[in-house]
Amino acid sequence: MRSGQYGRTLRRLTTYGFVTLGALASIFPLYYMVVGSLQLRADSAFSGLIPKAGNLGLQNYRDVNRAISLLPSLGNSAIFTLGTVVLTIVVGLPAGYALARLRFPGKPAVAGGLILVLVLPFQVLMIPLYILAVRDYGLADNYLGMILPFAVNPAAVLIFRQFFISLPDELFDAAHIDGAGEVRTLLLVAAPLTKPAILTATVITFIGPWNEFLWPFLITKKHSMQPLAVSLGEYVSTNAATAANPYGVILAGACVLAVPVIALFLVAQRYFTSAALGSGVKE
Amino acid sequence: MARMRTFTAALTALTCTALTLAGCSSGGGGGGQARSGPIKIWYSNNAQEVSWGKATVALWNKAHPSEQVSGEQIPAGSSSEEVITAAIAAGNAPCLVFNGSPSAISGWVKQGGLVPLNDFPDGVSYIQGRTGATVASEYKSSDGKYYQLPWKSNPVMIFYNKDMFKAAGLDPDHPALSTYADFEAAAQKLVGSGVAQYAIAPAPTNEFYQNWYDYYPLYIAQSGGQPLVANGKATFDDAAGQAVADFWAGVYAKNQAPKEKYNGDAFVDKKAAMAIVGPWAIATYAGKVNWGAVPVPTSTGMPADQIHTFADSKTVSVFTACKNRQSAWDFLKFATDQANDGTLLSMTGQMPLRTDLPTTYASYFSANPEYTLFAQQASRTVEVPNVANGVTMWQDFRNGYLKSVVFGQQPTSQWLHSAASTVVSDIGK
Amino acid sequence: MSAMEHGEPAEPAAPAEPAEPAAPASPAKPARRGRGGPRSKTMIGLYLAAPYVVYLIIVYAVPIIQGFRISVLDYVYAAPGASVPQPFVGLKNYREALSDPLLRRSFLNILEFLAINVPLTVILGMTLAAVLAKLSRMKTFFRSAFFVPYVTASIAVIGVWYFLFSQGGLMDHVLGSWAPNPSWLVNSKLAMVVIALEVTWKQLGFYVLLYLAGVLLIPDSLYEAASIDGAGPVRQFRAITMPALRNITILVTTLALIVGANLFAEPYLLTGGGGPNGATMSPALLIYQKGVEQGEPGVGAAIGILLTLFILLVAGAGAGARRLVQAREAA
Numbered sequence A: 001m002r003s004g005q006y007g008r009t010l011r012r013l014t015t016y017g018f019v020t021l022g023a024l025a026s027i028f029p030l031y032y033m034v035v036g037s038l039q040l041r042a043d044s045a046f047s048g049l050i051p052k053a054g055n056l057g058l059q060n061y062r063d064v065n066r067a068i069s070l071l072p073s074l075g076n077s078a079i080f081t082l083g084t085v086v087l088t089i090v091v092g093l094p095a096g097y098a099l100a101r102l103r104f105p106g107k108p109a110v111a112g113g114l115i116l117v118l119v120l121p122f123q124v125l126m127i128p129l130y131i132l133a134v135r136d137y138g139l140a141d142n143y144l145g146m147i148l149p150f151a152v153n154p155a156a157v158l159i160f161r162q163f164f165i166s167l168p169d170e171l172f173d174a175a176h177i178d179g180a181g182e183v184r185t186l187l188l189v190a191a192p193l194t195k196p197a198i199l200t201a202t203v204i205t206f207i208g209p210w211n212e213f214l215w216p217f218l219i220t221k222k223h224s225m226q227p228l229a230v231s232l233g234e235y236v237s238t239n240a241a242t243a244a245n246p247y248g249v250i251l252a253g254a255c256v257l258a259v260p261v262i263a264l265f266l267v268a269q270r271y272f273t274s275a276a277l278g279s280g281v282k283e
Numbered sequence B: 001m002a003r004m005r006t007f008t009a010a011l012t013a014l015t016c017t018a019l020t021l022a023g024c025s026s027g028g029g030g031g032g033q034a035r036s037g038p039i040k041i042w043y044s045n046n047a048q049e050v051s052w053g054k055a056t057v058a059l060w061n062k063a064h065p066s067e068q069v070s071g072e073q074i075p076a077g078s079s080s081e082e083v084i085t086a087a088i089a090a091g092n093a094p095c096l097v098f099n100g101s102p103s104a105i106s107g108w109v110k111q112g113g114l115v116p117l118n119d120f121p122d123g124v125s126y127i128q129g130r131t132g133a134t135v136a137s138e139y140k141s142s143d144g145k146y147y148q149l150p151w152k153s154n155p156v157m158i159f160y161n162k163d164m165f166k167a168a169g170l171d172p173d174h175p176a177l178s179t180y181a182d183f184e185a186a187a188q189k190l191v192g193s194g195v196a197q198y199a200i201a202p203a204p205t206n207e208f209y210q211n212w213y214d215y216y217p218l219y220i221a222q223s224g225g226q227p228l229v230a231n232g233k234a235t236f237d238d239a240a241g242q243a244v245a246d247f248w249a250g251v252y253a254k255n256q257a258p259k260e261k262y263n264g265d266a267f268v269d270k271k272a273a274m275a276i277v278g279p280w281a282i283a284t285y286a287g288k289v290n291w292g293a294v295p296v297p298t299s300t301g302m303p304a305d306q307i308h309t310f311a312d313s314k315t316v317s318v319f320t321a322c323k324n325r326q327s328a329w330d331f332l333k334f335a336t337d338q339a340n341d342g343t344l345l346s347m348t349g350q351m352p353l354r355t356d357l358p359t360t361y362a363s364y365f366s367a368n369p370e371y372t373l374f375a376q377q378a379s380r381t382v383e384v385p386n387v388a389n390g391v392t393m394w395q396d397f398r399n400g401y402l403k404s405v406v407f408g409q410q411p412t413s414q415w416l417h418s419a420a421s422t423v424v425s426d427i428g429k
Numbered sequence C: 001m002s003a004m005e006h007g008e009p010a011e012p013a014a015p016a017e018p019a020e021p022a023a024p025a026s027p028a029k030p031a032r033r034g035r036g037g038p039r040s041k042t043m044i045g046l047y048l049a050a051p052y053v054v055y056l057i058i059v060y061a062v063p064i065i066q067g068f069r070i071s072v073l074d075y076v077y078a079a080p081g082a083s084v085p086q087p088f089v090g091l092k093n094y095r096e097a098l099s100d101p102l103l104r105r106s107f108l109n110i111l112e113f114l115a116i117n118v119p120l121t122v123i124l125g126m127t128l129a130a131v132l133a134k135l136s137r138m139k140t141f142f143r144s145a146f147f148v149p150y151v152t153a154s155i156a157v158i159g160v161w162y163f164l165f166s167q168g169g170l171m172d173h174v175l176g177s178w179a180p181n182p183s184w185l186v187n188s189k190l191a192m193v194v195i196a197l198e199v200t201w202k203q204l205g206f207y208v209l210l211y212l213a214g215v216l217l218i219p220d221s222l223y224e225a226a227s228i229d230g231a232g233p234v235r236q237f238r239a240i241t242m243p244a245l246r247n248i249t250i251l252v253t254t255l256a257l258i259v260g261a262n263l264f265a266e267p268y269l270l271t272g273g274g275g276p277n278g279a280t281m282s283p284a285l286l287i288y289q290k291g292v293e294q295g296e297p298g299v300g301a302a303i304g305i306l307l308t309l310f311i312l313l314v315a316g317a318g319a320g321a322r323r324l325v326q327a328r329e330a331a
Helices: A002-038 A059-068 A070-101 A107-119 A122-136 A143-150 A154-166 A169-177 A182-193 A195-211 A214-219 A228-238 A246-268 A274-281 B002-023 B047-063 B080-090 B102-110 B123-131 B133-137 B162-167 B180-192 B215-222 B239-253 B279-285 B325-335 B338-348 B362-367 B369-378 B390-406 B412-427 C028-034 C037-071 C092-098 C101-134 C139-151 C154-165 C170-178 C191-217 C220-228 C233-244 C246-262 C265-270 C283-293 C297-330
Strands: B039-043 B069-073 B096-100 B149-153 B157-161 B198-200 B272-277 B291-294 B314-319
Touching (some): A002 A246, A002 C101, A002 C154, A059 A070, A059 A228, A059 A246, A070 A107, A070 A154, A070 A182, A070 C037, A107 A154, A107 C037, A122 A214, A122 B080, A122 C037, A122 C246, A122 C283, A122 C297, A143 A195, A143 A214, A143 C037, A154 A195, A182 C037, A195 C139, A214 A228, A214 C283, A228 A246, A246 C139, A246 C154, B039 B047, B047 B069, B047 B279, B047 B325, B047 B338, B080 B096, B080 B102, B080 C283, B096 B102, B102 B314, B102 B390, B123 B133, B123 B149, B157 B279, B162 B180, B180 B198, B180 B239, B215 B239, B239 B390, B272 B279, B279 B369, B291 B369, B314 B325, B338 B362, B362 B369, B390 B412, B390 C283, C037 C297, C092 C101, C092 C297, C101 C139, C101 C191, C101 C233, C101 C246, C101 C283, C139 C191, C154 C170, C191 C233, C191 C246, C191 C265, C233 C246, C246 C283, C246 C297, C265 C283, C283 C297
Parallel strands (some): B039 B069
Antiparallel strands (some): B096 B314, B149 B314, B157 B272, B157 B291
């Protein structure tokens, strides 16, 4: 009896030890990012892991702000990201509903297309889409041009679709008996229930454009149009500006870039369960 | 069913429209050879050139109310070439860009983006009169036309940190850096004494243009002024090219230069005791580094007045998207006349590409003696060859250089030999 | 889909339609009034999906067709109105792309990336998910901790990784005289390993969640039965958990393949443009260099198509191998 209890305690200890180790490994680089961003002089020694009072300050944040003017960049990131999220919901939600609960001509093709674009590597599209966007659609240095390839996140459409499939049929039957048309059913019955799906899809969609480097890097060349990820990336690659602590400046920019999305995730994570995600991948 | 067919038809029509849009290079545009009127120009986005650009535009606008010029900084992050390429394709390039790169000209011509300056009656005579026929001819394209006006150069030289040299026991005023042996001895002292982490720190990254600031200036000097390519053939697979490759390979093998990219300016941050760069950088060194400058080294040394180097020049082109081309040309002549070239020199420290620079602006150079050296050097510069697929050629050259010279994974002679044939096939594509 | 299985209520002749601002509704009205019945319902599905279909066409179908077209042309980013010849060149762009040793190198780099990323992700993802499922306390905390790197921007992560692995960085300090020479990011053997580790670390939280979804679907009765049979936790994991998660592992492998092929920010920023000496060159970076920087969109488009074929080939090989293993297991 006692040895069993002892074994269970030991097992629990190992279990918690293991996940704690994993969590530390996950968080440590982010901790280091914050510490490094506050160092006045880059201190890459082991002891530099612990912030030292004499070597702390916000100079790096001032320097990064001078080099890439954070606020306008954050504004561009916000427009780019929110545009994508809104379009994903406005276009993706009805499409997900139709794919889940309605029969219409060409439905298998649309469903197939949805899966196809999920696995299609972006490189096939990169050059032709760049040409189309810049040359034919005239969308260089334009928010629409940035948003275009991200506009409707296929994973989000899939989540919507799975969500509507998982809703009980009775719900819809009742609405139909009441004489509601499909559009009203969607708006009045299904939509109010979709909050968790919309939140999950928002987080999934949000991190894409917010963190994206390659496409906005191609399509925006004006400094004043670049989202933060791109201006920071260009700062890293050109390292033209001189600062007292170039590492620290990059890390300060990294913190500014990382904080909003981590905050959003922590706020939404209650809804962002593996079950919601899992519904998208069960397939 | 009918409805569905309509819908499908609409989709098909939409697809077709998009495809046709993509397919044809729609007519219209062009024309407008000699019209006058307001124009738009771009200038570089570094602080000194922005103030020059603003001043020059204001001066012009006061005297030309019907041909107002609106000037903007080039909307570029890291690479202005890409921005211009995209602007040409989108049809929204400005009339003039005061930041053209000779390596990119052939590509822009191929895009149909540039107006040959020969179209203007006084085009050729103005260019050759200002820059001198011999130097100007380097900027001619393969069809014999000028698509760019050679504007200014930044002759690349070796900058050194006087304080560090002194600390390492080297002569800070007349350092011996003219031969490879001198350079290596100095490097050894600087690094060995712990005064500097690195002797010199050219970027060891693989951007296509990086060889312009390590191999190419030294090769131009060593070969007595040869460009990388002449008459469709690579010039560098010879003793001169070999000597330069071995010099840099030695520097890297002895860890006198970093193999890893440094974030920031290693020279300003005092990580490197020397830098290889043009006079535009002086403004960024002001107040931070006590610097001196000498010509780039050659294997056994040459008198300073015989050393050639890389020009790192910028040119100005008139773009086909421009309607009021006559005004554009007139403004270009105005902005590059003797007075405005003088303003450029005094505001940016960059060398206008005109004949007799030291005598024309004698008073400036007597007031700023540190620039005299660059003015003298400016008469002995070489640009990148004006060939087709220049960027591809330099990228391939860079890839091989990194492998062989920086990382020592291939004998330099082998690399030079294979690079010579790669270069020829690149420019012949 | 079960949605259509149940009876279709007939639309009332004059539906009490409130003034709906929703755009998709209005074009549907005449159809519904005119004909009513199932067909109108059919049309509504189409209308609801139509914006998405249009989007798929503009952003995927047209560019893909255009990509094939460009890949067989000597395409130039011509100025509007300029008459620039864009001759058909057959497979020349493909030949040029394939003759570039860097392209072969970049494909090999994907395989190297997979060789490091997939086993680590599968082992760590599965184990962490299995352990996480058993936790009674602080589950949310741990789940969030694992997931935070995934939501953090690559650019931000690259900044830290740079600080960690650059010459004289924390890693070198920790290792002291054991620090590799040449340093991590310029060491042709280690640079790709560093990138693969960075990506694995960043993505792991997402895969943990996927695996967790799978673990939670496994009925507890299976474990109880195994427990009664005297199987310890390790044997339970191997006999029950692992087989149940096979499908997720397939998904993880596929996603890893796509991530590997899509690497751009890491080789562009962390290793100075795919360095050292091509050791971290990725196909995406090569497409950018060729197609945008060097003004050869034909070659860039061709690499894009070759890369897709490569991905299909690797994924196909994986599927084939799986089937072989399954067949052997069955036999």
